Amino acid sequence: MAKKEALLxxxxxxxxxxxxxxxxxxxxxxxxxNADKANRASIAIAKGIIARIGVHNGSERLAGQSxxxxxxxICAEYIRGTFMALGHLRPGxxxxxxxxxxxxxxxxxxxxxxxxxxxxxxxxxxPELAAALGSDYLIKPxxxxxxxxxxxxxxxxxxxxxxxxxxxHTGLRSRNNDMPILHASISCKWTLRSDRAQNARSEGLNLxxxxxxxxxxxxxxxxxxxxxxxSSIALGTGDIDHVYHFALHELLDTVxxxxxxxxxxxxxxxxxxxxxxxxxxxxLDLIV
Numbered sequence: 001m002a003k004k005e006a007l008l009x010x011x012x013x014x015x016x017x018x019x020x021x022x023x024x025x026x027x028x029x030x031x032x033x034n035a036d037k038a039n040r041a042s043i044a045i046a047k048g049i050i051a052r053i054g055v056h057n058g059s060e061r062l063a064g065q066s067x068x069x070x071x072x073x074i075c076a077e078y079i080r081g082t083f084m085a086l087g088h089l090r091p092g093x094x095x096x097x098x099x100x101x102x103x104x105x106x107x108x109x110x111x112x113x114x115x116x117x118x119x120x121x122x123x124x125x126x127p128e129l130a131a132a133l134g135s136d137y138l139i140k141p142x143x144x145x146x147x148x149x150x151x152x153x154x155x156x157x158x159x160x161x162x163x164x165x166x167x168x169h170t171g172l173r174s175r176n177n178d179m180p181i182l183h184a185s186i187s188c189k190w191t192l193r194s195d196r197a198q199n200a201r202s203e204g205l206n207l208x209x210x211x212x213x214x215x216x217x218x219x220x221x222x223x224x225x226x227x228x229x230x231s232s233i234a235l236g237t238g239d240i241d242h243v244y245h246f247a248l249h250e251l252l253d254t255v256x257x258x259x260x261x262x263x264x265x266x267x268x269x270x271x272x273x274x275x276x277x278x279x280x281x282x283x284l285d286l287i288v
Contacts, residue, residue, distance in 0.1 A: 007085055008280045015078040015279060016053040016247065022074065023067045023190060024223070025056045033067065034191055034223045041260065046225040048254030049247050071190040072098055072142045075221050079143060079186070082283035090287040093148040095180070100144055107139040110146060110182035111171045112211040139206050141185040145217075145286065149174040149181065171213065184217035184286055187240075189233075192224040197233040204239035217241055217286055221279065225251065227266040234275040242285065243270075248278035 016024075024033060031037045032046035050056055080096040087094075100106035108117035116139075151174050155161040162173065171177040185207055187200040204218045218239070223246045224230050234243040245251060248271075255263040270276035277285070 008082060008283065011078060011082050011283075012280050014081075015074065018074045018077070019071075019223070019246065020050075020054045020056045022070045024050065026050065032225070034225055036191075036226065039226065041263070042226045044258055045227075045251065045254050045260075045263070048258065049225060049250045052250040052253060053247055067190050068188070071223065072188040075186070075188045076143045078279070079145070079283065079286070083145065083286050086283060086287050092150070094145060094183070095148075096143065096145050098143055100141060107141070107182075109179065111149075111177055111179040112182055112213040112216070113139070114179055115212060116210060139185075139203055139210070141203070142188040143184075143186040144182060145184040145186075146180040146182050149177050149179075151175075181214075182216040184219065186217075187220045189220060189222045189224065192222055192226075192229040192233060197229070200233055201239045208239065219244060219282065219285075221246065221282070223247075227251075227255065227263040227270075230276065231266055231270060234270045235273075237275075242275060242277050242281075244277050244279050244282045246279050248276065 026032050026047070029037070031043055032050055035046035036042040076096060076098040083096060084094060100109065107113045108115075108120070149172055152162055155173070167173060167176075169176060171179070171181055185203075187203060189197075189200060200220050207218055208215060219241050220233060220243045222230065222233075222243060230243065230245065233240070248267075252264065252267055255267065267276065
């Protein structure tokens with residue numbers, strides 16, 4: 001009897017297939033769409049990764065915003081299909097969503113950041129306050145995971161856990177709070193240039209500084225092929241949990257085969273330093 005393929009194995013293959021059918025291609029000039037056309041190493045590594053994960057459809061390079069949006073949608077679908085299958089390890093009523101909605105202040109729909117709406121309204125009516133605050137409270141995650149608060153019946157399903165006399169402030173009880181609780185904020189960067197790396201860092205720091213309550217997971221998913229650019233966001237601590245590469249195993253195999261010892265060393269430093277992981281690690285990290 002054939003052994004059944006593991007969910008994460010199947011999901012990773014489907015994730016790569018979806019990318020190869022949309023944003024991950026080789027253009028007419030022979031340059032992969034996630035590579036820097038002015039960087040020979042970037043092109044060689046990107047080609048090696050593609051050769052290891054499947055067959056691309058040969059489409060032309062998409063506009064930057066279009067490729068970014070498609071990458072976000074594919075990442076959201078991958079997370080939805082894997083994280084939601086782990087309910088036996090992390091029960092609850094969960095939602096995985098591409099973006100937060102609600103414009104620039106969509107983050108205020110979550111319990112930990114609800115106060116930011118009042119802050120934004122004050123800033124809009126007071127130029128001096130707006131100048132002092134800057135844009136630190138403007139947070140727009142690409143993909144979010146959130147949990148709905150639970151009714152008391154859920155807590156007391158097997159035995160009395162809560163009553164009318166305690167736990168009167170926790171946001172997990174729907175009698176105290178009617179707003180969803182942000183569990184994870186995920187930034188999706190198809191490629192990494194210096195400005196994109198810093199944007200992800202700034203958003204992570206804003207999530208840290210502006211929350212009231214539990215800090216959500218703060219992660220980055222990238223399709224960047226060049227280790228030096230990955231390190232620009234992966235190295236260091238405090239602003240993001242980890243960086244997840246869309247094909248870390250294939251990236252490492254490629255730089256080994258190309259004899260890029262410096263690039264191989266850089267990847268190993270990030271992996272062993274617990275800063276860089278594969279996309280297949282993400283669902284399990286998210287249930288913690």
